[in-house]
Amino acid sequence: xxxxNNKSNVIIEMQNVGIRYGQGPEILSDIRLSLRKxxxxxxxxxxxxxxxxxxxxxxxxxxxxxxxVSVFGQNVNFxxxxxxxxxxxxxxxxxxxxxxxxxxxxxxxxxxxxxxxGMDEREVRKRVMELLQWVExxxxxxxxxxxxxxxxxxxxxxxxxxxxxxxxxxxxxxxxNVDNDIAPKLMKLFVELNKLGTTVVIATHSEKLISDFAYPxxxxxxxxLRIFGPNDPTGMGVRHV
Amino acid sequence: xxxxxxxxxxxxxxxxxxNSTSLFLQIMVGIAVxxxxxxxxGVLAINTMLQNWNESILGSLTVxxxxxxxxxxxxxxxxxxxxxxxxxxxxxxxxxxxxxDPLTDKQLEKLIQPWLGDGIAxxxxxxxxxxxxxxxxxxxxxxxxxxxxxxxxxxxxSVDNHKLWLNKLIQFADGIKILALSILALVIMITSGxxxxxxxxxxxxxxxxxxxxxxxxxxxTYVAQQYAKRSAILAFQGGVVGLLIAIPTIFGxxxxxxxxxxxxxxxxxxxxxxxxxxxGLPAFAAIIAMxxxxxxxxxxxxxxx
Numbered sequence: 001x002x003x004x005n006n007k008s009n010v011i012i013e014m015q016n017v018g019i020r021y022g023q024g025p026e027i028l029s030d031i032r033l034s035l036r037k038x039x040x041x042x043x044x045x046x047x048x049x050x051x052x053x054x055x056x057x058x059x060x061x062x063x064x065x066x067x068x069v070s071v072f073g074q075n076v077n078f079x080x081x082x083x084x085x086x087x088x089x090x091x092x093x094x095x096x097x098x099x100x101x102x103x104x105x106x107x108x109x110x111x112x113x114x115x116x117x118g119m120d121e122r123e124v125r126k127r128v129m130e131l132l133q134w135v136e137x138x139x140x141x142x143x144x145x146x147x148x149x150x151x152x153x154x155x156x157x158x159x160x161x162x163x164x165x166x167x168x169x170x171x172x173x174x175x176x177n178v179d180n181d182i183a184p185k186l187m188k189l190f191v192e193l194n195k196l197g198t199t200v201v202i203a204t205h206s207e208k209l210i211s212d213f214a215y216p217x218x219x220x221x222x223x224x225l226r227i228f229g230p231n232d233p234t235g236m237g238v239r240h241v
Numbered sequence: 242x243x244x245x246x247x248x249x250x251x252x253x254x255x256x257x258x259x260n261s262t263s264l265f266l267q268i269m270v271g272i273a274v275x276x277x278x279x280x281x282x283g284v285l286a287i288n289t290m291l292q293n294w295n296e297s298i299l300g301s302l303t304v305x306x307x308x309x310x311x312x313x314x315x316x317x318x319x320x321x322x323x324x325x326x327x328x329x330x331x332x333x334x335x336x337x338x339x340x341x342d343p344l345t346d347k348q349l350e351k352l353i354q355p356w357l358g359d360g361i362a363x364x365x366x367x368x369x370x371x372x373x374x375x376x377x378x379x380x381x382x383x384x385x386x387x388x389x390x391x392x393x394x395x396x397x398x399s400v401d402n403h404k405l406w407l408n409k410l411i412q413f414a415d416g417i418k419i420l421a422l423s424i425l426a427l428v429i430m431i432t433s434g435x436x437x438x439x440x441x442x443x444x445x446x447x448x449x450x451x452x453x454x455x456x457x458x459x460x461x462t463y464v465a466q467q468y469a470k471r472s473a474i475l476a477f478q479g480g481v482v483g484l485l486i487a488i489p490t491i492f493g494x495x496x497x498x499x500x501x502x503x504x505x506x507x508x509x510x511x512x513x514x515x516x517x518x519x520x521g522l523p524a525f526a527a528i529i530a531m532x533x534x535x536x537x538x539x540x541x542x543x544x545x546x
Contacts, residue, residue, distance in 0.1 A: 059456065061452075061456065081460070081461055081542070081543065082460050082461075085455065085458050085459060085460040085461075086458065086460075088455070088456060088457070088458040089457075089458030093456060099453050099456075101254065101450050101453055103252065103256050104252055104254065105252065108251065108252050108254075112254065112453070112454070112457045113457045113458060115254075116454060116457050116458050116459040116460075116463055117458065121251070160457075164458075
């Protein structure tokens with residue numbers, strides 16, 4: 001069972017959601033989705049299918065043009081700015097373009113989510129150093145993003161997304177730029193977090209990644225959303241209601 | 242495992258130090274503080290001067306005895322003195338009068354010396370006699386009753402309680418105060434306007450970083466505090482430079498004023514408290530800057546999701 005009606009167990013719920021930009025046509029229509037706590041999904045679809053738009057609603061950077069979105073039980077349409085900020089602290093995001101702050105070191109970039117919460121600086125250092133060692137960037141802690149390779153930047157972005165042990169982790173092509181030997185290690189990190197209770201959604205084009213990990217798939221097609229089970233290679237899944 | 246660095250310097254998330262608008266803000270606040278420091282020093286000095294005059298005048302009044310018009314100088318002088326004595330009797334009988342003393346010939350000579358020169362015999366001239374009256378403190382004084390009793394005793398006496406010319410001076414000082422308040426309003430507007438403009442520009446420049454901070458869960462307050470802190474520092478620095486230029490200017494104006502009119506302006510001095518108020522202006526500017534930046538950021542970010 002991929003969805004549940006138990007509200008306390010639902011991390012994200014979308015009802016009849018549509019997104020349009022300006023006066024253009026809707027790029028997503030009538031999206032209905034309910035993500036259970038502790039679930040793990042891949043998000044797939046052709047380029048331009050609306051993966052990034054759907055993710056941006058999930059990480060509260062965008063409100064729907066119509067319909068309602070609830071995150072952690074709170075209706076985003078009516079939440080004030082401070083409430084949204086508190087909700088975002090529970091969400092880790094790995095952006096496709098990394099979105100690192102160029103004048104900050106790898107260390108400071110990873111420390112951001114902890115510092116905005118006002119965590120004690122000693123605890124920040126301990127946690128950040130541990131994680132940077134884990135993603136094999138402990139030799140580059142003072143390096144700024146412009147001196148890092150694409151793969152290194154991606155690892156910094158991932159470290160920043162998971163440093164706060166988020167309840168919801170959203171990643172847009174998180175292994176797209178990393179070497180073949182580090183990609184499984186990063187996926188292992190996501191899987192471990194998921195086992196600890198984090199809900200994970202990973203947008204990807206990688207068929208290998210999808211086939212290597214037996215998780216259900218949210219597939220965007222023709223402005224709608226379909227959901228496929230982990231062992232559904234035919235792509236004949238049932239439209240999710 | 243690699244060795245951990247002992248100290249990792251924390252960098253500002255918003256690189257506000259390197260803003261191109263920082264110098265503009267410092268110059269604007271510097272000019273504003275300079276203008277206000279000079280004006281404030283003038284107002285405070287005039288206030289002190291008026292206070293001193295007021296205190297000395299409130300406890301005193303002057304009774305003038307017009308000289309007799311008799312053609313015989315000796316007789317005229319005797320008549321004038323007789324009128325003066327009658328006035329003195331009345332004054333000394335009043336409960337609210339502490340002391341009433343006529344000015345001596347020497348004191349009168351000194352008063353008219355600037356106009357008539359040295360070697361004057363007062364008795365030979367038809368000059369009024371003057372009685373200096375000291376009044377008791379914290380006692381109700383009926384000036385109408387005083388004038389009536391004096392007029393009954395001698396028609397040659399007239400009372401001057403200095404109110405007329407003091408009122409004119411107070412009107413002048415009030416005018417200066419209004420001017421100072423206008424300059425203060427201007428200073429606040431300049432400072433707030435400069436902060437508003439530089440903050441808006443900076444928010445535009447750092448939009449990308451602010452979006453990331455928001456995504457990491459930063460509240461608007463987190464961003465606003467960084468701007469408020471930076472603006473306060475810049476305004477304080479600009480204000481200190483403005484003040485450092487203002488202090489010698491204040492001394493220069495004071496020196497010039499003494500050269501022009503030492504008698505009156507001589508009393509226009511700044512007390513330690515006045516100097517403290519002037520020295521506190523950069524801190525005042527910093528508070529305005531801090532509050533303006535804080536609320537500008539909050540207002541601007543409200544328009545975002």
